[in-house]
Amino acid sequence: MENERAPASVKFPSSDCLVEIRGVSFKYNTRTILDNLTLGIPRGKVTAIMGGSGCGKTSLLNLIGGRLRPSRGQVLVDGLNVPDLSIKELYQLRKRMGMLFQHGALLTDLSAFENVAFPIREHARLPEAVLRNLVLMKLETVGLRGARDLMPWELSGGMARRVALARAIVLEPMMILYDEPFTGLDPISMGVIARLIRELNQVLGITSVVVSHDVNETALISDYAYLLGDGRILGQGTPAELQQSTSEHVRQFMDGLPDGPVPYTYPAKNYLEDLFGGDGR
Amino acid sequence: MKMFQTLGAAVLQAMERLGRAALFLYEILGNSWALVTRFYLVIQQVYAVGVFTLPIVLVSGLFVGMVLGLQGYNTLVKFGAAQSLGLLVALSLLRELGPVVTALLFAGRAGSALTAEIGLMKATEQLAGMEMMAVNPVMRVIAPRFLAGVISMPLLAAMFSAVGILGGHLVGVGLLGVDSGAFWSQMQNGVDFRDDVMNGVIKSVVFGVVVTWIAVYEGYDAAPNAEGVSRATNHTVVYSSLAVLGLDFIMTALMLGDV
Numbered sequence: 001m002e003n004e005r006a007p008a009s010v011k012f013p014s015s016d017c018l019v020e021i022r023g024v025s026f027k028y029n030t031r032t033i034l035d036n037l038t039l040g041i042p043r044g045k046v047t048a049i050m051g052g053s054g055c056g057k058t059s060l061l062n063l064i065g066g067r068l069r070p071s072r073g074q075v076l077v078d079g080l081n082v083p084d085l086s087i088k089e090l091y092q093l094r095k096r097m098g099m100l101f102q103h104g105a106l107l108t109d110l111s112a113f114e115n116v117a118f119p120i121r122e123h124a125r126l127p128e129a130v131l132r133n134l135v136l137m138k139l140e141t142v143g144l145r146g147a148r149d150l151m152p153w154e155l156s157g158g159m160a161r162r163v164a165l166a167r168a169i170v171l172e173p174m175m176i177l178y179d180e181p182f183t184g185l186d187p188i189s190m191g192v193i194a195r196l197i198r199e200l201n202q203v204l205g206i207t208s209v210v211v212s213h214d215v216n217e218t219a220l221i222s223d224y225a226y227l228l229g230d231g232r233i234l235g236q237g238t239p240a241e242l243q244q245s246t247s248e249h250v251r252q253f254m255d256g257l258p259d260g261p262v263p264y265t266y267p268a269k270n271y272l273e274d275l276f277g278g279d280g281r
Numbered sequence: 282m283k284m285f286q287t288l289g290a291a292v293l294q295a296m297e298r299l300g301r302a303a304l305f306l307y308e309i310l311g312n313s314w315a316l317v318t319r320f321y322l323v324i325q326q327v328y329a330v331g332v333f334t335l336p337i338v339l340v341s342g343l344f345v346g347m348v349l350g351l352q353g354y355n356t357l358v359k360f361g362a363a364q365s366l367g368l369l370v371a372l373s374l375l376r377e378l379g380p381v382v383t384a385l386l387f388a389g390r391a392g393s394a395l396t397a398e399i400g401l402m403k404a405t406e407q408l409a410g411m412e413m414m415a416v417n418p419v420m421r422v423i424a425p426r427f428l429a430g431v432i433s434m435p436l437l438a439a440m441f442s443a444v445g446i447l448g449g450h451l452v453g454v455g456l457l458g459v460d461s462g463a464f465w466s467q468m469q470n471g472v473d474f475r476d477d478v479m480n481g482v483i484k485s486v487v488f489g490v491v492v493t494w495i496a497v498y499e500g501y502d503a504a505p506n507a508e509g510v511s512r513a514t515n516h517t518v519v520y521s522s523l524a525v526l527g528l529d530f531i532m533t534a535l536m537l538g539d540v
Contacts, residue, residue, distance in 0.1 A: 065413055094415040105410035108402075119414045122421070167414075177413075 017076075018043045018175055018207045019064055024073030025231075026059055033059050035231035036073070041175075046201050046208040048218045048239075051228035052253065052262060057211040060228070061177050064209065065099060066090045078174065095123060098168030098176040098206075102183055104160040106152040112139065112163045113148040119171050138166040142196060158189025165196060175207040176200070182214040190214075194221050215254055219243070227253060229262070302498045309427050309497070312420040322425040323432070330391045330426065330493075331433030335440065337390055338383055342374075342441035345382060346448025349373055353449070354457045363457075367464035368471040370449030371442075375472065375481045379442035381529050384488035387434060388521035392496035395426055396517040399500025400510035408501075423497050430493025431486065438485035480536045487528060492521045 019041035026034040033056040041047045041064075049057050062068040063075050066082045075082040080093060106115045116135045120126060126134070139145045142162040152160060161181065168176055178197065182190045198221045201208050212218040218225065219239035227235040227242065227250055235242055235250040242250055252260035268274065316323055353369040399422065402408050408418040446468075453459040472478065496517045503513035 067409065067412060091415040091417075094413055097413065099410070099413040101406045101410055103405065105406035107407055107410075108405070119416070122414065122416045164410075171414075 016040075016042050018078055019209070020074070020076040021060070021063075022074040022076065024063065024070045024075060026056070026063060026068065026070050028059070032231050034063075034070070037228075037232060039226055039233060039236070041207065041209055042224065043207050044201070044205050045223040046197065046210060046221055048222035048225035049209065049211045049228060050213060050215065050218060050225055050253065051234075052213060055228045056231055057213075057228055058179055061099075061179055061209065061211050065094065065097060065177060095171055096174045098171070098173040100161065100164050100168050100176060100178045100181055102180040103157070104152075104164035106155075106160055106164055106167075108152050110152075111148065112144065112150050112152070112155065115152070115163055116167045116170055119167065123171065134170065135166075138170050139163070141169070141200075142166045143192075156189070158185050158192060161185070161189070161193055162196065165193070165200075169200060169204070169206070172204070173206065175209065178208065178210040178212070180212055180214075181210060182212055182217050190217055197221050215256070229253075298502075301502070302494070305498050305501065306494055308419050309424050309494075312417060312424045313428060315420050316424055316428065322421070323428045326425045326429030327432055330395065330429045331437060333394075334387055334391045334433070334437060337386055338437045338441050339444050341382060341386055342379075342444035343448040345378055345441075346370060346374065346445030346450075347452045349378070349445065350449035350452030350457070354453055354459065363459055364463035365467050365471075366449065366453040366459050367446075367466075367468035370453070371446055371468045371472050372477060374442040374445040374449075375477045377481075377529070377533070379438045379445065380481050380484035380488055381525060383438040383441045383485065384434065384492055384525040385522055387430075387437060387488075388492045388496070388518055388525065391430065391433070392492050392517045392521050393514045395430070395493070395496040396500040396503070396514045397510055399423070399426070399497060400503035400505075400513050403501065403503060404505040404507075404510060406505075423501060427493050427497050430496070431489040434489025434492070435482050435485040438481065438488075442481070476536075480532075483536075484529065484532055487532065488525050491524050491528060495521045495524065 017040035021037055021039045024034055024037045025032065037056075037060070049060060051057050059068060063070055064077060064082065066075075066085065069083050077093060078096070080089070082090070082093070085093060106112075107118060110118065113135055116138055117131055120131055120134065136145055136148070139148055142165050144159060144162050144166065147155065147159060147163070150159075152163075155163060176197075181193050181197065185193065194217045197208055197210060200206050210218055210222060219242070222239055225236065225239055225242055226233055229249055234253075235245055235247050237245070242254060245251065245254070249261045251257065252262060258264050349370045350366065353366050353373075354363055357363045357365055357369065399408075402418075402422065408422065411418045411421060450461075450464060454461045454464055499513040499517045499520075500510075503509045
């Protein structure tokens with residue numbers, strides 16, 4: 001278990017890592033989101049990136065996917081430094097990645113079937129019969145073969161995310177990035193998505209990176225977890241190790257404590273001064 | 282001093298936006314070549330952008346032509362030139378009203394719809410999703426819509442003018458008693474293909490480029506939330522309308538330069 005003040009370090013040898021973040025800093029305008037971050041995502045495992053809202057989890061995912069550029073450091077995916085890639089090389093790499101967005105990001109003018117078929121139609125020229133079978137197999141994997149003709153607005157939140165998951169795996173990627181896959185789902189849909197993430201990892205050997213602040217579901221499916229805060233790693237280890245951590249940061253997050261290192265109260269001047277000596281605002 | 286600072290900041294911001302919009306247009310044109318082999322994407326958008334705008338263009342064209350017939354007759358009859366009504370209606374529509382009113386209608390109907398659609402695709406991460414599927418959204422979403430707008434505008438303007446002339450005929454010949462033969466023959470003799478028809482076509486192509494460019498850029502640049510999409514849609518209609526009217530004056534001045 002990493003001490004909360006100890007420098008972040010890669011716990012896995014480079015050869016075992018599909019993704020390596022080396023000394024990455026990222027700023028949004030003038031605000032530092034990630035500060036000299038170093039971590040590794042092991043191949044074939046489910047790795048969770050957890051942390052409070054605005055801690056840089058999604059930014060990290062976007063750095064891995066090449067949608068953002070770091071102000072410093074290297075983002076290595078399968079040995080390639082993502083910020084150095086040309087657009088063409090980046091698109092080649094993305095064909096080997098899948099991403100599940102927070103709300104699915106299904107194309108609203110296409111049916112569930114056509115959404116799953118979309119990446120194949122864009123990147124391959126398959127006979128229609130082969131394409132149909134491939135799409136139906138992926139939809140069957142997520143249990144929605146029967147919903148193939150439904151339009152995105154006819155799908156529940158959980159179903160939309162399952163269709164999006166089928167679309168993410170249709171090109172058989174080496175890695176899937178999950179951005180808050182459990183947000184806004186009912187417990188049944190949450191369980192379904194969690195099971196699918198785990199099964200896809202086990203059956204297809206896909207490396208999975210799950211960004212989430214849903215502690216319980218994420219802990220159930222992940223092999224390893226990082227806890228981010230203040231642009232750095234506050235804790236890391238297996239979910240069981242994190243549960244046993246004595247770090248205040250980790251405890252506050254894992255137990256959902258309202259006050260702690262992340263304060264309940266937003267910084268303000270003295271309460272009484274504010275009430276009785278206010279400037280009218 | 283403060284006023285100059287504010288003014289300067291606003292001008293700099295506007296120039297920055299214009300620069301980004303110009304780079305965006307360059308990117309669209311660069312990606313348009315890829316659509317040669319996938320022209321069906323453009324055809325789909327011509328249907329969505331052009332065909333759905335057709336009813337409003339036809340109805341507006343009819344009424345504008347009818348009003349031109351009424352107003353033109355009442356003016357011409359004072360000079361004993363009522364038989365030239367066909368020429369007046371045709372020239373007004375082909376040179377000015379066809380391209381300009383069609384562009385204004387297009388901005389309100391199709392331009393705002395394009396902005397809202399692209400803005401919502403951005404807000405719901407559909408464009409980001411495409412990028413992560415290694416699909417360039419500028420090629421797949423923006424360029425087909427841009428080309429569809431550029432193709433549709435002159436066709437819509439031509440139909441506006443054609444229906445407008447019929448409207449003028451309906452009022453002038455049908456209601457006010459202008460001779461039908463004089464209506465058409467004056468038009469045939471007085472309308473020049475290059476100076477009148479082609480100049481109108483050039484105007485509508487330019488308006489097509491500008492209005493669709495503004496619409497797709499505003500959508501692509503919209504803040505990814507409800508307020509951002511609403512603001513972008515509003516910008517599209519306002520900027521497009523001003524650009525059409527301003528460019529119309531410039532182009533008219535250039536086209537009439539040798540008169």
